[in-house]
Amino acid sequence: MSRLWSSTMLLLLCTLAATTVQPDCGTEQVLVDTDDVGDRRVACSGVHRALKSLASCEYTISETLHIRFMAGGDKEKFIVQENGSYTNVPTSGYYLRKPSCVYVETRRMPVADRTPAFGHLPMSDELLISTVAHEVTHHVHHHLCASRGRVAPRAASEYLAYVVQLDTMAEPKRSEVLDCWPSAVLPSRQAVNHFVWASNPPRFGVMAYRFHQADPGFFCDILAGRYHASDRGIPAQ
Numbered sequence: 001m002s003r004l005w006s007s008t009m010l011l012l013l014c015t016l017a018a019t020t021v022q023p024d025c026g027t028e029q030v031l032v033d034t035d036d037v038g039d040r041r042v043a044c045s046g047v048h049r050a051l052k053s054l055a056s057c058e059y060t061i062s063e064t065l066h067i068r069f070m071a072g073g074d075k076e077k078f079i080v081q082e083n084g085s086y087t088n089v090p091t092s093g094y095y096l097r098k099p100s101c102v103y104v105e106t107r108r109m110p111v112a113d114r115t116p117a118f119g120h121l122p123m124s125d126e127l128l129i130s131t132v133a134h135e136v137t138h139h140v141h142h143h144l145c146a147s148r149g150r151v152a153p154r155a156a157s158e159y160l161a162y163v164v165q166l167d168t169m170a171e172p173k174r175s176e177v178l179d180c181w182p183s184a185v186l187p188s189r190q191a192v193n194h195f196v197w198a199s200n201p202p203r204f205g206v207m208a209y210r211f212h213q214a215d216p217g218f219f220c221d222i223l224a225g226r227y228h229a230s231d232r233g234i235p236a237q
């Protein structure tokens with residue numbers, strides 16, 4: 001290789017390195033699309049919480065994920081499901097599989113205009129961070145299932161996301177969430193199905209967290225693809 005050619009290659013490589021998008025949150029696969037320092041801090045805190053929980057089963061974020069923030073009028077534009085229809089379910093965050101992107105409400109919106117968490121609680125930084133952790137978990141589960149040639153089952157994915165969200169939530173906020181449904185519990189693993197989740201998603205989240213305390217191994221079993229949801233509709237207690 002000539003000296004001129006070597007020098008040209010070196011210059012090209014340096015140029016490419018200089019223009020490569022820098023990863024965010026200290027994680028190669030995460031890109032946070034915001035200039036707002038507070039939103040960025042929320043995003044990275046949520047990512048780190050999800051990574052900590054997933055690491056307990058030796059999983060991590062393996063596919064590129066964008067985290068974007070939405071505000072006011074942006075929300076309706078963003079709340080488009082993959083089949084092209086709109087949802088009328090208010091949400092402070094959600095995950096789109098194509099492209100892999102988490103959308104969450106910006107903390108710059110007045111609290112009164114923001115979607116309450118778990119259907120009841122005024123949004124706060126703690127709850128917004130937990131929302132990011134929830135949605136990042138959907139991303140990881142989706143790609144794990146896709147790598148096995150499967151579509152992520154909704155109820156199982158929600159189970160994982162709520163467990164991460166509540167398991168990593170700081171007190172006293174977690175107790176406030178649990179107190180919304182003080183006696184709600186899942187009777188068995190088989191109750192992690194679409195019927196129970198859809199009947200009241202936030203309550204399902206609280207039930208998932210309580211079940212996780214009694215059966216912590218279920219979390220890793222779902223991530224490993226060892227649980228196949230039943231849709232027999234076993235009623236929740």
Ligand SMILES: [Zn+2]
Nearest residue numbers: 134138158161
């Ligand atoms: Zn979810």
